[in-house]
Amino acid sequence: MYQEKHRFKKTLSALAVIFVELALMAATTAVFVVAFERVDAMRLAAAAAAKSSSSEVITQEKLDDGGFSSSSSGATQEFKQPDDWRLVLVNLDHELPQTYKANIVHKFNVDIDSRIADSYQQMRDAALKDNIKLWISSGYRSYEKQRQLFSEEIQAFYKNGISREEAVSKAARSVARPGCSEHITGLAVDLNGVLENFGDTKEFTWLQQHAQDYGFVLRYPKDKQHTTKIKFEPWHYRYVGVEHAKKMKALNMCLEEYVDYYNKNQAASH
Known part of the structure; x- marks a missing residue:
């Protein structure tokens, strides 16, 4: 009877370890997902800002040059x-x-x-x-x-x-x-x-x-x-x-x- 109880405790301990490891893996994965999402968001924001800046420069150049070229x-x-x-x-x-x-x-x-x-x-x-x-x-x-x-x-x-x-x-x-x-x-x-x-x-x-x-x-x-x-x-x-x-x-x-x-x-x- 004692051996069975001891075996049961060892099994519970092993399961607890597995659950802890799984929880840590899930948490780590979530952290990476959030990090990658932030990186992507920052990258998109930077691209949008660059595009906006480029458009402003082009617009100003066109205005300085008389609005637009003859082909426009x-x-x-x-x-x-x-x-x-x-x-x-x-x-x-x-x-x-x-x-x-x-x-x-x-x-x-x-x-x-x-x-x-x-x-x-x-x-x-x-x-x-x-x-x-x-x-x-x-x-x-x-x-x-x-x-x-x-x-x-x-x-x-x-x-x-x-x-x-x-x-x-x-x-x-x-x-x-x-x-x-x-x-x-x-x-x-x-x-x-x-x-x-x-x-x-x-x-x-x-x-x-x-x-x-x-x-x-x-x-x-x-x-x-x-x-x-x-x-x-x-x-x-x-x-x-x-x-x-x-x-x-x-x-x-x-x-x-x-x-x-x-x-x-x-x-x-x-």
């Missing part, structure tokens, strides 16, 4: 620049092609492409005979100069208490983003100062009647703002050549419309 506003269809240098299209959707080469010279107290100098001289002289005085207030602008002007425009709107995003959007309506301004071609000129009331002057009236005879067109007409995406600029004229200028005038087309028209006709003729 971009055209959904494949675009082909015309084969005529006079029709090169530079706007919000299309930056200056790398293959385009301007021939910049300093003339009329500004920098312009040498290929438009004679045409402008002839237009200015003809205007003078009609008692109309024309002068170029701005011609060719480098990428760096355009970036400076765009940044200044953003700051001017931003100081009025609107958000930076709104300031960028409003600035883009009056000053082209760097790389998207026609002035980088050397083919665009601002005449007689950047004056909002220039459209009410006799100089503007004369230009509307005669500019096409010398290869120049009003680049941003009032009735084409939805197409050009630039507000009406009565002072901004672009050289496209006499042939194209007269067609654009007759068809009442802005450059975006005419380039599309020109490309379709070129494709149909081949």
